[in-house]
Amino acid sequence: MSGEAITSFNTVWVVMAAAMVLFMEGGFSLLEAGLVRTKNAVNVTMKIFVDLTVGALAFYLIGFGIMFGSDWGGFVSFDLWGAAESLKLSIDLPLPAYVLFQLGFAVAVISIISGAVAERMSFKAYILVALFVAAVLYPISGHWIWNADGWLARLGMKDFAGSAAVHAMGGFSALALAYAVGPRRGRFNSDGSVNVFAPSNIPLASAGAFILWFGWFGFNAGSTLNAFDANLPSIALHTSLAASAGGASSMLYTMFRYGKADPSMTMNGALAGLVAITAGCAFVSSYSAIVIGLLAGLFVIWGTLAVDKMKIDDPVGAVAVHGVNGLFGTVAVGLFDTQAGLLTTGQTRLLLVQLLGVAVVSAWGFAVSFVLAKGLKATVGLRVGAAEEEEGLDMAMHGIPAYNDLERFSDQPEARLLETYGVTVGRERAQFDA
Template sequence: MTEINVQDLASGVDTVWVLLCAALVFFMEGGFAFLEAGFIRAKNSMNIVMKVFTDSTIGMLSYWAAGFGIMYGLDRAGVFGSTGFLIGGDLSHIQLRIPIYAYWLFQAAFAMAMASIVSGAVAERMKYGPYIIYTAVAAALIYPVAGHWVWGVNGWLGKLGMLDFAGSAVVHAVGGWSALAAVLALGPRTGKYNKDGSLNVLPAHNLHLAFLGTFILWFGWFGFNPGSSLSGLDMNIARIALTTNLAAAAGGTAGILFTMFKYGKADPSMAMNGALAGLAAITAGTAYVQPAGAVIIGGVAGVLVVLAVSFFDKIKADDPVGAIAVHGAGGTWGALAVGLFAQQGGLFYGGDAGLLGVQALGVLSVSVWAFTATYLVFTALKKTVGIRVSAQEEFEGLDLNEHGITAYTGLMTNPLYDIEENPAHSFGGIQPQKALLVNTAQNIEP
């Protein structure tokens, strides 16, 4: 009787722990919303929050209907699961000490996070309707297939020995390289790049809001990483929390110092993205590396994100929030770093190149899958319903044209001119005809 009571107590502690961490990961959606809204122009800020909200609603239902079953259902050839749809069917093979409902909530929050990585990259020019379709497909298929390969029982990468504790590859690389595919299919914002390849700054409208989003994401990561232990009785959760925090601090530090060295001034956006890149990078190895290793992993990610942002601008992959650099580059580096810094099997700790090779194969595989699947979805949407708003709607702002409301009162003014009376007025070749939208606080459109 005593043994049963102890088991019940342990299960209860673990259930409460996982539910608490699931809430923290879900709260990260607020971080995504604030971060992305702050990084873009005011006239599009409500639209981006709506896209993140779509990840949390339609994305969650899609994961419930199909995604969880594909990710964790009974394995088929190491590629996908075939049970567990609508949280039904045989799921006994997962062998949990917590209720399946608690486990599902935690995993669903991860699926929403992956979709929200893409939302920031396509900001300011993608139609809302097609984004709904993409979110449903991402949560139901794209993310779950990659997840099954690594985390599913008998997934082929998991059987090879790939280590991705909380998802540098499965969540962040998948989200980041999906974002790259979406951006390439969508094209850059009007006026972002000149014919000679130089770029124009389309300024963020509220960096305070972006910093708030960064702090919320950082806070939520204490559920993202330690929660992946699935046990409040696992004493390793303290180390996981520590390595998570140190990597974020190192990434933010590197973003500050590297931009001071490179540009002469500390760039706030790169300070934020440096910390987030450090978090994305440590997510794979947080349970396997020492604190010093976490600092190195985070610091490298903080430098890498600055270089990656410049690279993607050079190839005209317009990403308003830096999601590709943070999650794609940062997540990929983090997955590889496990092969170097893992205390057991890492190359720098007496191991051979075996683990590093598996990590490289794993992150390459899920990245290619995510990029290809997303590009096909966006291409299909582009050829059918269309994925991009018109130049006129882009100029006026997605808030008004996609949702009929602006984020800030006073953003819309009476027409300052009529193009028919004064054709000399234009913006990047766009002919405004109805109204001129003005961000009276920061960004006055000509």
């Protein structure tokens, strides 16, 4: 096959994979909208649009160059976009296809944070968070791992599709911001007990989980960047096996421990399996992928309980899914890697490198995000007011509810209904009819 044909096949594969990764934003939107309360469903959807607009542009204009440009000592690049033009890929692939693929990963990092701060963060503050994460926070630590000159890459750290670079970093960033913004009103009692807030729509959330599962094939298998990679089918298989195992262990644990199979934990268990296998999907066996998924499904439950015990409010379980299992999945490579894992070969070096890498990246995400949160709190404000939180961010921030239930306001004149919902077209039509 000619070189031109190989490049064409690779281009089509990577662009399709990038589209799958970007389609995962629909999954984030539905998952979060289904798990938060009805009055905040529009707000979480709007935050996903922030990720896809402000966040995507920030990464393209600034973040990509920081992440993949030539660097200073393996720690950071200041070459921005111009240096990225000289990026040398190890396979035949046009640079725009690679940029598009990486852009999807950057957007996903921001969306991890979205769920953890749902229902109480200022929309303006979130826009600034998205801008900073995509332009600076994620690209710098991503540079350490995925730039060939990055210091963790030179140590030999293995993170095939981002358990550390995307999920652990994003998860611990989410932990810092959730802690800084504080819990939703009424979430915790003075004795430390937790009040359960009913999710708005579990079937909607499950649809989001299914979309994320589907998109993850682009996330992991697409990271081959090569349509002819012999490992591509096994990477895809390992991805799905870990998801199945994670969902199974979470479902069975809740069923036997609490007497009922918990839907949200089952969904998060499957997602935890996906997060955990992301680093090692190209480096472990199928049986190891199942073991990793089974453990991830348990870690997400215990991680959720631990976050609650710390009185940190995470409405969708983002910290447990992404932070805890991003950390575990990165370490699991050091345990199960077929060529250098502790449990497979008896070697320890890779495990130590993985531990160092994920610890540094997680600490980076937490520390910088905490400082960012304090800065936002002192300037534009980090949290909405009590009245806005009580009303719900859909109406307070966006002027429209998630569900059209006008009959609840049937005692109000039409003008008041239209004002309540901010329906511009409807208001103009009413004036025309009058």
